[in-house]
Every structure is written in structure tokens, then in C-alpha cells.
Amino acid sequence: MSANGNLLEVTGLNVAYGESKVLFDVGITVKxxxxxxxxxxxxxxxxxxxKTIAGFIKPSSGTVTADGADLVGLTAYVVAGMxxxxxxxxxKVFSDLTVRENLELGSYASKDYAWDKVYDYFPKLKILLDRKAGYLSGGERQMLMVGRAxxxxxxxxxxxxxxxxxxxSIVSHLKDVFREVSKTTALVIVEQNLPMICAIADKIYALSEGRIMAEIAERDQIKPEVCEKYL
Ligand SMILES: Nc1ncnc2c1ncn2[C@@H]1O[C@H](COP(=O)(O)OP(=O)(O)OP(=O)(O)O)[C@@H](O)[C@H]1O
Ligand SMILES: [Mg+2]
Incomplete structure (x- = not known):
């Protein structure tokens, strides 16, 4: 954590795909x-x-700092390892691999697995462990993605x-999982489902054409009617 109590700090982030600029001076903080x-x-x-925070895209300028460490220039693999x-x-899952194999791949490097937590959050995954991931429904697939992380x-x-x-029903289940997860882990969630996200968010950033247009952090302002203006 940095001196000001932030776990993640993004400042002045500019990102372009070739000639096409997509992010302009984006800044966010997460405690x-x-x-x-x-x-x-x-x-x-x-x-x-x-994707830029996660190390998949290199910004043209700006800083991304997590726990005081500079992430810009690190590969996605190293960022995940942190x-x-x-x-x-x-x-996207590995369709020909089983649910268990897909889950394990997410932490293959550290081999430090929280199996109990994953089964607590998603009992269904335990039943599906030996099924090929390609056969999963959309909801089961998302459970696998979240469980893997x-x-x-x-x-x-x-x-x-x-x-x-x-x-x-699965949206409501994921909402409960994220709320529970946030007791030990910080989350940055991109969402279009405003009632769902307003029910769990402590702070909302509105992004428009690559710029942060609003930062909504007062509890009574975190509601769909306020966020809708930015969609
Ligand atoms: N790999 C890429 N190469 C070129 N342009 C890209 C690439 N990925 C995204 N873009 C462009 O960058 C802009 C932002 O895309 P991005 O996927 O970040 O938007 P988004 O807010 O996640 O949208 P959505 O709500 O549809 O998921 C879009 O104009 C998109 O066409
Ligand atoms: Mg998107």
C-alpha cells in the first residue's frame, strides 16, 4: 500500500492503438x-x-502503481503473479480442458490454491470439476472465470x-460473491448493469470517449439515476 492508503493508483494514463488514441489522462485510485x-x-x-492495468497493453504515458510497485512495462504474467x-x-476458457484444469491454470505459477473459498462461493463448480469447460453454460463459464481468479x-x-x-439469478449470485470477496480483496468492476453495480460499489467512475467524466463517491449519489447520465 502506498503512503496515502491506495492499493492501486493510475495517473495520467494515455493509451493508443496505433494512431488511434483511446484513453486520455485517465486517473483512478482504489483502496x-x-x-x-x-x-x-x-x-x-x-x-x-x-487491460492496461493488467499489463496486456503498454500505455504511451502515465503511471500504474500497485502496492507501491510500478506496473508499467511489466508483462501480464508478472502482474498476475503479483x-x-x-x-x-x-x-474465453480452454474448451478441451476440464473445469478443474481450467481452474488450476490460473494459479499454476504459485500453486497456492484457495479451493475451499472457490467451493464456498460456487458449490456448482465442485460438481462440474471433471466436465470439459467447452460444455458449460454462460453462467457456469462466468463462475469458472471468477473462480479461477x-x-x-x-x-x-x-x-x-x-x-x-x-x-x-446468476447476476444476483455474483453480486453476493463480489460483496463477500471485497472483505479481503479490492475490486475494479466494469459493468453496464447499474442496479447491480450500485448495490455493491463504494465509488463509480464514468468514462466517456476515453476520459473520466465523473467520480461518484458519495453513498447517496451511487444510484442508477445518477450513473445513467453517463451511458
Ligand atoms: N486491439 C484494438 N485495436 C484497435 N482498436 C481497438 C482495439 N481494441 C479496442 N479498440 C478500440 O478502442 C476503443 C475502446 O475500446 P474498448 O474495448 O476499450 O471499449 P469498452 O468501453 O470496453 O466498450 P464495450 O462496452 O463495448 O466493451 C473502441 O473504439 C475500439 O474500437
Ligand atoms: Mg469492453
Whole structure:
């Protein structure tokens, strides 16, 4: 943690794909155990922001600091090894591997597995352990993605649109899981489901055309009506 109590600090982040600039001077801060959300329209740059923090994209300028360590220039593999786990938007799993094999791959380097926690959060995964991941439903796949990240005891989870396309019952289940996870782990969640995210977020950033347009941190302002203006 840095001197000002932040677990993650992003400042002046500029990101471009070739000639096309996507993020402009983006800055966010996340404290330990905080649930920080990012909302914004399609194409606003939300996924790009998460991918840059996770080490998949190198910014043209700016800083990303976690626990006082500079992350810019580190590979995604090294960032993950530091306990910063990224759950991508596309829900890609290794279809030909079993659920157990998919889960283990997420923490293969450390081999420090929190199996009990994963089974507590997602009892269904325990039943599905020997099933090939390619056969999973959308909801089961998302449980696998979140379970895989949690198995490695992360200190920070970066989650990209976890509830996209899922039924209300699994959305509600994931909401409870994130709330429970936040007792020990900080979360940055990109979400379009405003009622869900407003129920768990401590702070919301609104991203529009690559810029942070608002930072909503007062409890009584964290509500769908306020966030809607930025979508
Ligand atoms: N690999 C890439 N190469 C070139 N342009 C890209 C690439 N990935 C994203 N972009 C562009 O960058 C912009 C931001 O994309 P990004 O995926 O970060 O948005 P988003 O806010 O996550 O959108 P969505 O809500 O649709 O997931 C978009 O204009 C997109 O077309
Ligand atoms: Mg996205």
C-alpha cells in the first residue's frame, strides 16, 4: 500500500492503438477492500483501461502503481503473479480442458490454491470439476472465470462486464460473491448493469470517449439515476 492508503493508483494514463488514441489522462485510485466500478458507453475505453492495468497493453504515458510497485512495462504474467487478476469480457476458457484444469491454470505459477473459498462461493463448480469447460453454460463459464481468479488468492480483481448476458439469478449470485470477496480483496468492476453495480460499489467512475467524466463517491449519489447520465 502506498503512503496515502491506495492499493492501486493510475495517473495520467494515455493509451493508443496505433494512431488511434483511446484513453486520455485517465486517473483512478482504489483502496484495499474497496469496490470501484467503471461505467460508460460501448467503445468508451473501459476494457482498454483494465487491460492496461493488467499489463496486456503498454500505455504511451502515465503511471500504474500497485502496492507501491510500478506496473508499467511489466508483462501480464508478472502482474498476475503479483496478485492482480484480470477477468476478461469474452469469457474465453480452454474448451478441451476440464473445469478443474481450467481452474488450476490460473494459479499454476504459485500453486497456492484457495479451493475451499472457490467451493464456498460456487458449490456448482465442485460438481462440474471433471466436465470439459467447452460444455458449460454462460453462467457456469462466468463462475469458472471468477473462480479461477479467486483460486489464486488475489489482492486485486479486475473484472470486465461479469454479468453481461446472464440470467437474473446468476447476476444476483455474483453480486453476493463480489460483496463477500471485497472483505479481503479490492475490486475494479466494469459493468453496464447499474442496479447491480450500485448495490455493491463504494465509488463509480464514468468514462466517456476515453476520459473520466465523473467520480461518484458519495453513498447517496451511487444510484442508477445518477450513473445513467453517463451511458
Ligand atoms: N486491439 C484494438 N485495436 C484497435 N482498436 C481497438 C482495439 N481494441 C479496442 N479498440 C478500440 O478502442 C476503443 C475502446 O475500446 P474498448 O474495448 O476499450 O471499449 P469498452 O468501453 O470496453 O466498450 P464495450 O462496452 O463495448 O466493451 C473502441 O473504439 C475500439 O474500437
Ligand atoms: Mg469492453
Amino acid at each position: 484495499p477492500n474497496q469496490v470501484v466500478a467503471c461505467v460508460g458507453r460501448n467503445g468508451a475505453g473501459k476494457s482498454t483501461m483494465l 496478485g492482480i487478476k484480470y477477468i476478461p469480457q469474452d469469457k 479467486l483460486l489464486g488468492k488475489p489482492k486485486l480483481l479486475l473484472v470486465d462486464e461479469p454479468t453481461e448476458g446472464l440470467a437474473p
